Amino acid sequence: MEHGxxxxxxxxxxxxxxxNLAAVNYHFGSKExxxxxVLTRRLDPMNHDRMQLLSAYEIAAAGKPLTCEKILAxxxxxxxxxxxxxxxxxxxxxxxxxxxxxxxxPFIREFLSNQYREMIARFRSAFSRALPHIPREELSWRxxxxxxxxxxxxxGADMLKIISQPHPEETTNDELLLKRLAPxxxxxxxxxxxxxxxxxxxxxxxxEA
Amino acid sequence: MEHGxxxxxxxxxxxxxxxNLAAVNYHFGSKExxxxxVLTRRLDPMNHDRMQLLSAYEIAAAGKPLTCEKILAxxxxxxxxxxxxxxxxxxxxxxxxxxxxxxxxPFIREFLSNQYREMIARFRSAFSRALPHIPREELSWRxxxxxxxxxxxxxGADMLKIISQPHPEETTNDELLLKRLAPxxxxxxxxxxxxxxxxxxxxxxxxEA
DNA sequence: GATGAATTCAAACGTTCGTTTAAATTGAGC
DNA sequence: GCTCAATTTAAACGAACGTTTGAATTCATC
Numbered sequence: 001m002e003h004g005x006x007x008x009x010x011x012x013x014x015x016x017x018x019x020n021l022a023a024v025n026y027h028f029g030s031k032e033x034x035x036x037x038v039l040t041r042r043l044d045p046m047n048h049d050r051m052q053l054l055s056a057y058e059i060a061a062a063g064k065p066l067t068c069e070k071i072l073a074x075x076x077x078x079x080x081x082x083x084x085x086x087x088x089x090x091x092x093x094x095x096x097x098x099x100x101x102x103x104x105x106p107f108i109r110e111f112l113s114n115q116y117r118e119m120i121a122r123f124r125s126a127f128s129r130a131l132p133h134i135p136r137e138e139l140s141w142r143x144x145x146x147x148x149x150x151x152x153x154x155x156g157a158d159m160l161k162i163i164s165q166p167h168p169e170e171t172t173n174d175e176l177l178l179k180r181l182a183p184x185x186x187x188x189x190x191x192x193x194x195x196x197x198x199x200x201x202x203x204x205x206x207x208e209a
Numbered sequence: 210m211e212h213g214x215x216x217x218x219x220x221x222x223x224x225x226x227x228x229n230l231a232a233v234n235y236h237f238g239s240k241e242x243x244x245x246x247v248l249t250r251r252l253d254p255m256n257h258d259r260m261q262l263l264s265a266y267e268i269a270a271a272g273k274p275l276t277c278e279k280i281l282a283x284x285x286x287x288x289x290x291x292x293x294x295x296x297x298x299x300x301x302x303x304x305x306x307x308x309x310x311x312x313x314x315p316f317i318r319e320f321l322s323n324q325y326r327e328m329i330a331r332f333r334s335a336f337s338r339a340l341p342h343i344p345r346e347e348l349s350w351r352x353x354x355x356x357x358x359x360x361x362x363x364x365g366a367d368m369l370k371i372i373s374q375p376h377p378e379e380t381t382n383d384e385l386l387l388k389r390l391a392p393x394x395x396x397x398x399x400x401x402x403x404x405x406x407x408x409x410x411x412x413x414x415x416x417e418a
Numbered sequence: 419g420a421t422g423a424a425t426t427c428a429a430a431c432g433t434t435c436g437t438t439t440a441a442a443t444t445g446a447g448c
Numbered sequence: 449g450c451t452c453a454a455t456t457t458a459a460a461c462g463a464a465c466g467t468t469t470g471a472a473t474t475c476a477t478c
Contacts, residue, residue: 001313002313003215003313003314004213004215004216004312006212006213006215006216007213007215007216009434009435009436010435010436010437011434011435011436019456020455020456020457020458021436021437021457021458022437022438022439022456022457022458023455023456023457024436024437025436025437025438026454026455026456027455030436030437031436031437098311099311099312099313101311102307102308102310102311102361102364103213103308104210104211104212104304104308105212138389141389141390141393142389142393144362145358145362145390145393148357148358148361148362149354149357149358149361151361152311152357152358152360152361153353153354153357155311180347180350180351181350181354183397183400183401184350184351184354184397184398184400185397186400187396187397187399187400188392188393188394188396188397189393190396191392191393191395191396192392218464218465218466219465219466219467220464220465220466228426229425229426229427229428230427230428230466230467231426231427231428231467231468231469232425232426232427233466233467234466234467234468235424235425235426236425239466239467240466240467
C-alpha cells in the first residue's frame with residue numbers, strides 16, 4: 001500500500017513478517033504469486049459477500065426491482081465490514097486494492113478482471129432492473145463511475161488533504177464517508193439519460209471547446 | 210504511466226529519449242525533481258486554464274451563481290483540451306496524473322497538494338454559491354468525489370475492461386466519456402443533503418450492518 | 419582560432435533487487 | 449530412534465537501480 005507492488009521489496013516484507021527471505025519463493029513461487037494470494041484472500045470473500053447480500057435483497061424484494069440505494073448497499077456493506085476488521089488490517093487492504101486498480105501491470109489487471117467479472121455481471125443486471133429507462137451502454141458507464149468512485153474513495157483517504165480544508169477527526173470514519181457517497185452516486189445513477197434532448201438553461205457541455 | 214514512479218528507471222527514460230543517463234541528474238538534480246518537472250509542465254497550465262475559464266463563466270453570469278454543469282465544464286474542458294493535444298501525448302499525461310493521485314509517496318502528495326490548492330479553493334466557492342443549501346462539510350465530500358471520479362475516469366481507460374462487456378470503438382473517446390460523467394456528477398452534487406431525514410422506502414443505508 | 423564555461427559522455431560507484439542453491443533443521447510415521 | 453520428506457536458513461547469484469565522477473565534447477564569445 002505504501003510503495004506499490006514493484007517498489008515493495010520482498011526483504012521488507014519478510015523481515016516485517018519475521019520469516020526468511022526465501023520463504024516467499026518456496027511457499028508462493030514468486031513475488032507476483034504472493035501478491036495475488038494477498039489480494040485473493042480478502043477480495044474473494046468480499047465479492048462473495050456482495051453477491052450473497054444482493055441475492056438476499058432481491059429475495060426480500062419478492063420480484064420487485066431493488067432501489068439503487070439498496071444495490072449500492074450490497075456493494076458497500078461488505079467493503080465496510082472489511083474496513084472494520086482491524087485484526088486483519090482491513091482498511092489498509094482496501095487502500096492496497098485501490099492502488100491495484102490504478103496499476104497498469106498486465107498481471108494485476110488480468111487478475112482483477114477475473115476476480116470481478118462475476119460480481120460485476122450480477123450488479124449490472126440488478127442496476128439494469130432498477131433503472132430500466134437507462135440504456136445498456138449508458139449504464140455501463142455509470143457502473144464504471146460507481147466502481148471508480150468507490151475504490152478511489154476507499155483507497156485515497158489521504159486525498160482529502162489535497163481537496164479539503166482539514167477535517168480533524170472525520171478522516172478515518174469510513175462509514176460516514178460511504179453514507180455520503182452512496183446518496184451521491186444514487187442520484188447520479190438515476191439522473192435522466194438524455195445527452196441529445198433539449199437544454200433547460202443553455203449550457204451545452206463542451207460545445208464551446 | 211506504465212510502471213509508476215518508483216519502478217520506472219532513469220535508464221528506460223533516457224534511452225527512450227535518446228540522451229545520456231547522467232543528463233537527468235545534471236539538468237534536474239534527481240529523479241524526483243524530474244518527475245515534478247514533468248507534472249508541472251502540463252498540470253500548471255491546465256489548472257490555470259480551469260480557473261480562467263471559471264472566471265469567464267462567472268463574469269458572463271453577471272453575479273448570478275453558475276450551474277453545476279457550468280462549473281464542471283470549467284473543470285473538464287481544460288482536461289479535455291490536454292487529452293486532445295496528441296503532439297504532446299496528452300492522454301498519457303492524464304493517466305500519469307491519475308496514477309500520481311493514488312501514489313502515497315510523500316513528495317508526490319505534497320507536490321500535488323500545492324499544485325491544486327488554489328484551483329480547489331476557487332471551485333469550492335463556486336460550487337458553494339451554486340449549491341447554497343448544501344452544508345460546507347457535505348460539499349467538501351462531494352468535491353472530493355468529483356475530483357476522484359474525474360481523475361479515476363481519465364486515468365483508467367483500462368478499467369473498462371474490468372467493468373464492461375467490450376465497447377469496441379468507444380474506449381478512447383474521452384469527450385463522450387466526460388459528456389456522460391458530467392451529468393452523472395451534477396446530479397450527485399445537486400442531490401438533497403439530508404442524511405437524517407425520514408426515509409421514503411425503508412432503506413436505511415448500512416443500518417442493518 | 420583560442421578561451422572558458424556549459425553540456426555530454428562512458429564508466430564506475432555502492433546498494434538493492436528477485437531468485438536460486440545447498441546445507442541445516444524440523445516433524446510426522448513406522 | 450531412525451527415515452525421509454517438508455521446511456527453514458544463510459549465503460550467494462546476476463542484474464538493475466540512482467547517482468557520481470572526470471574526461472571528452474560542444475558552443476558562444478572574444
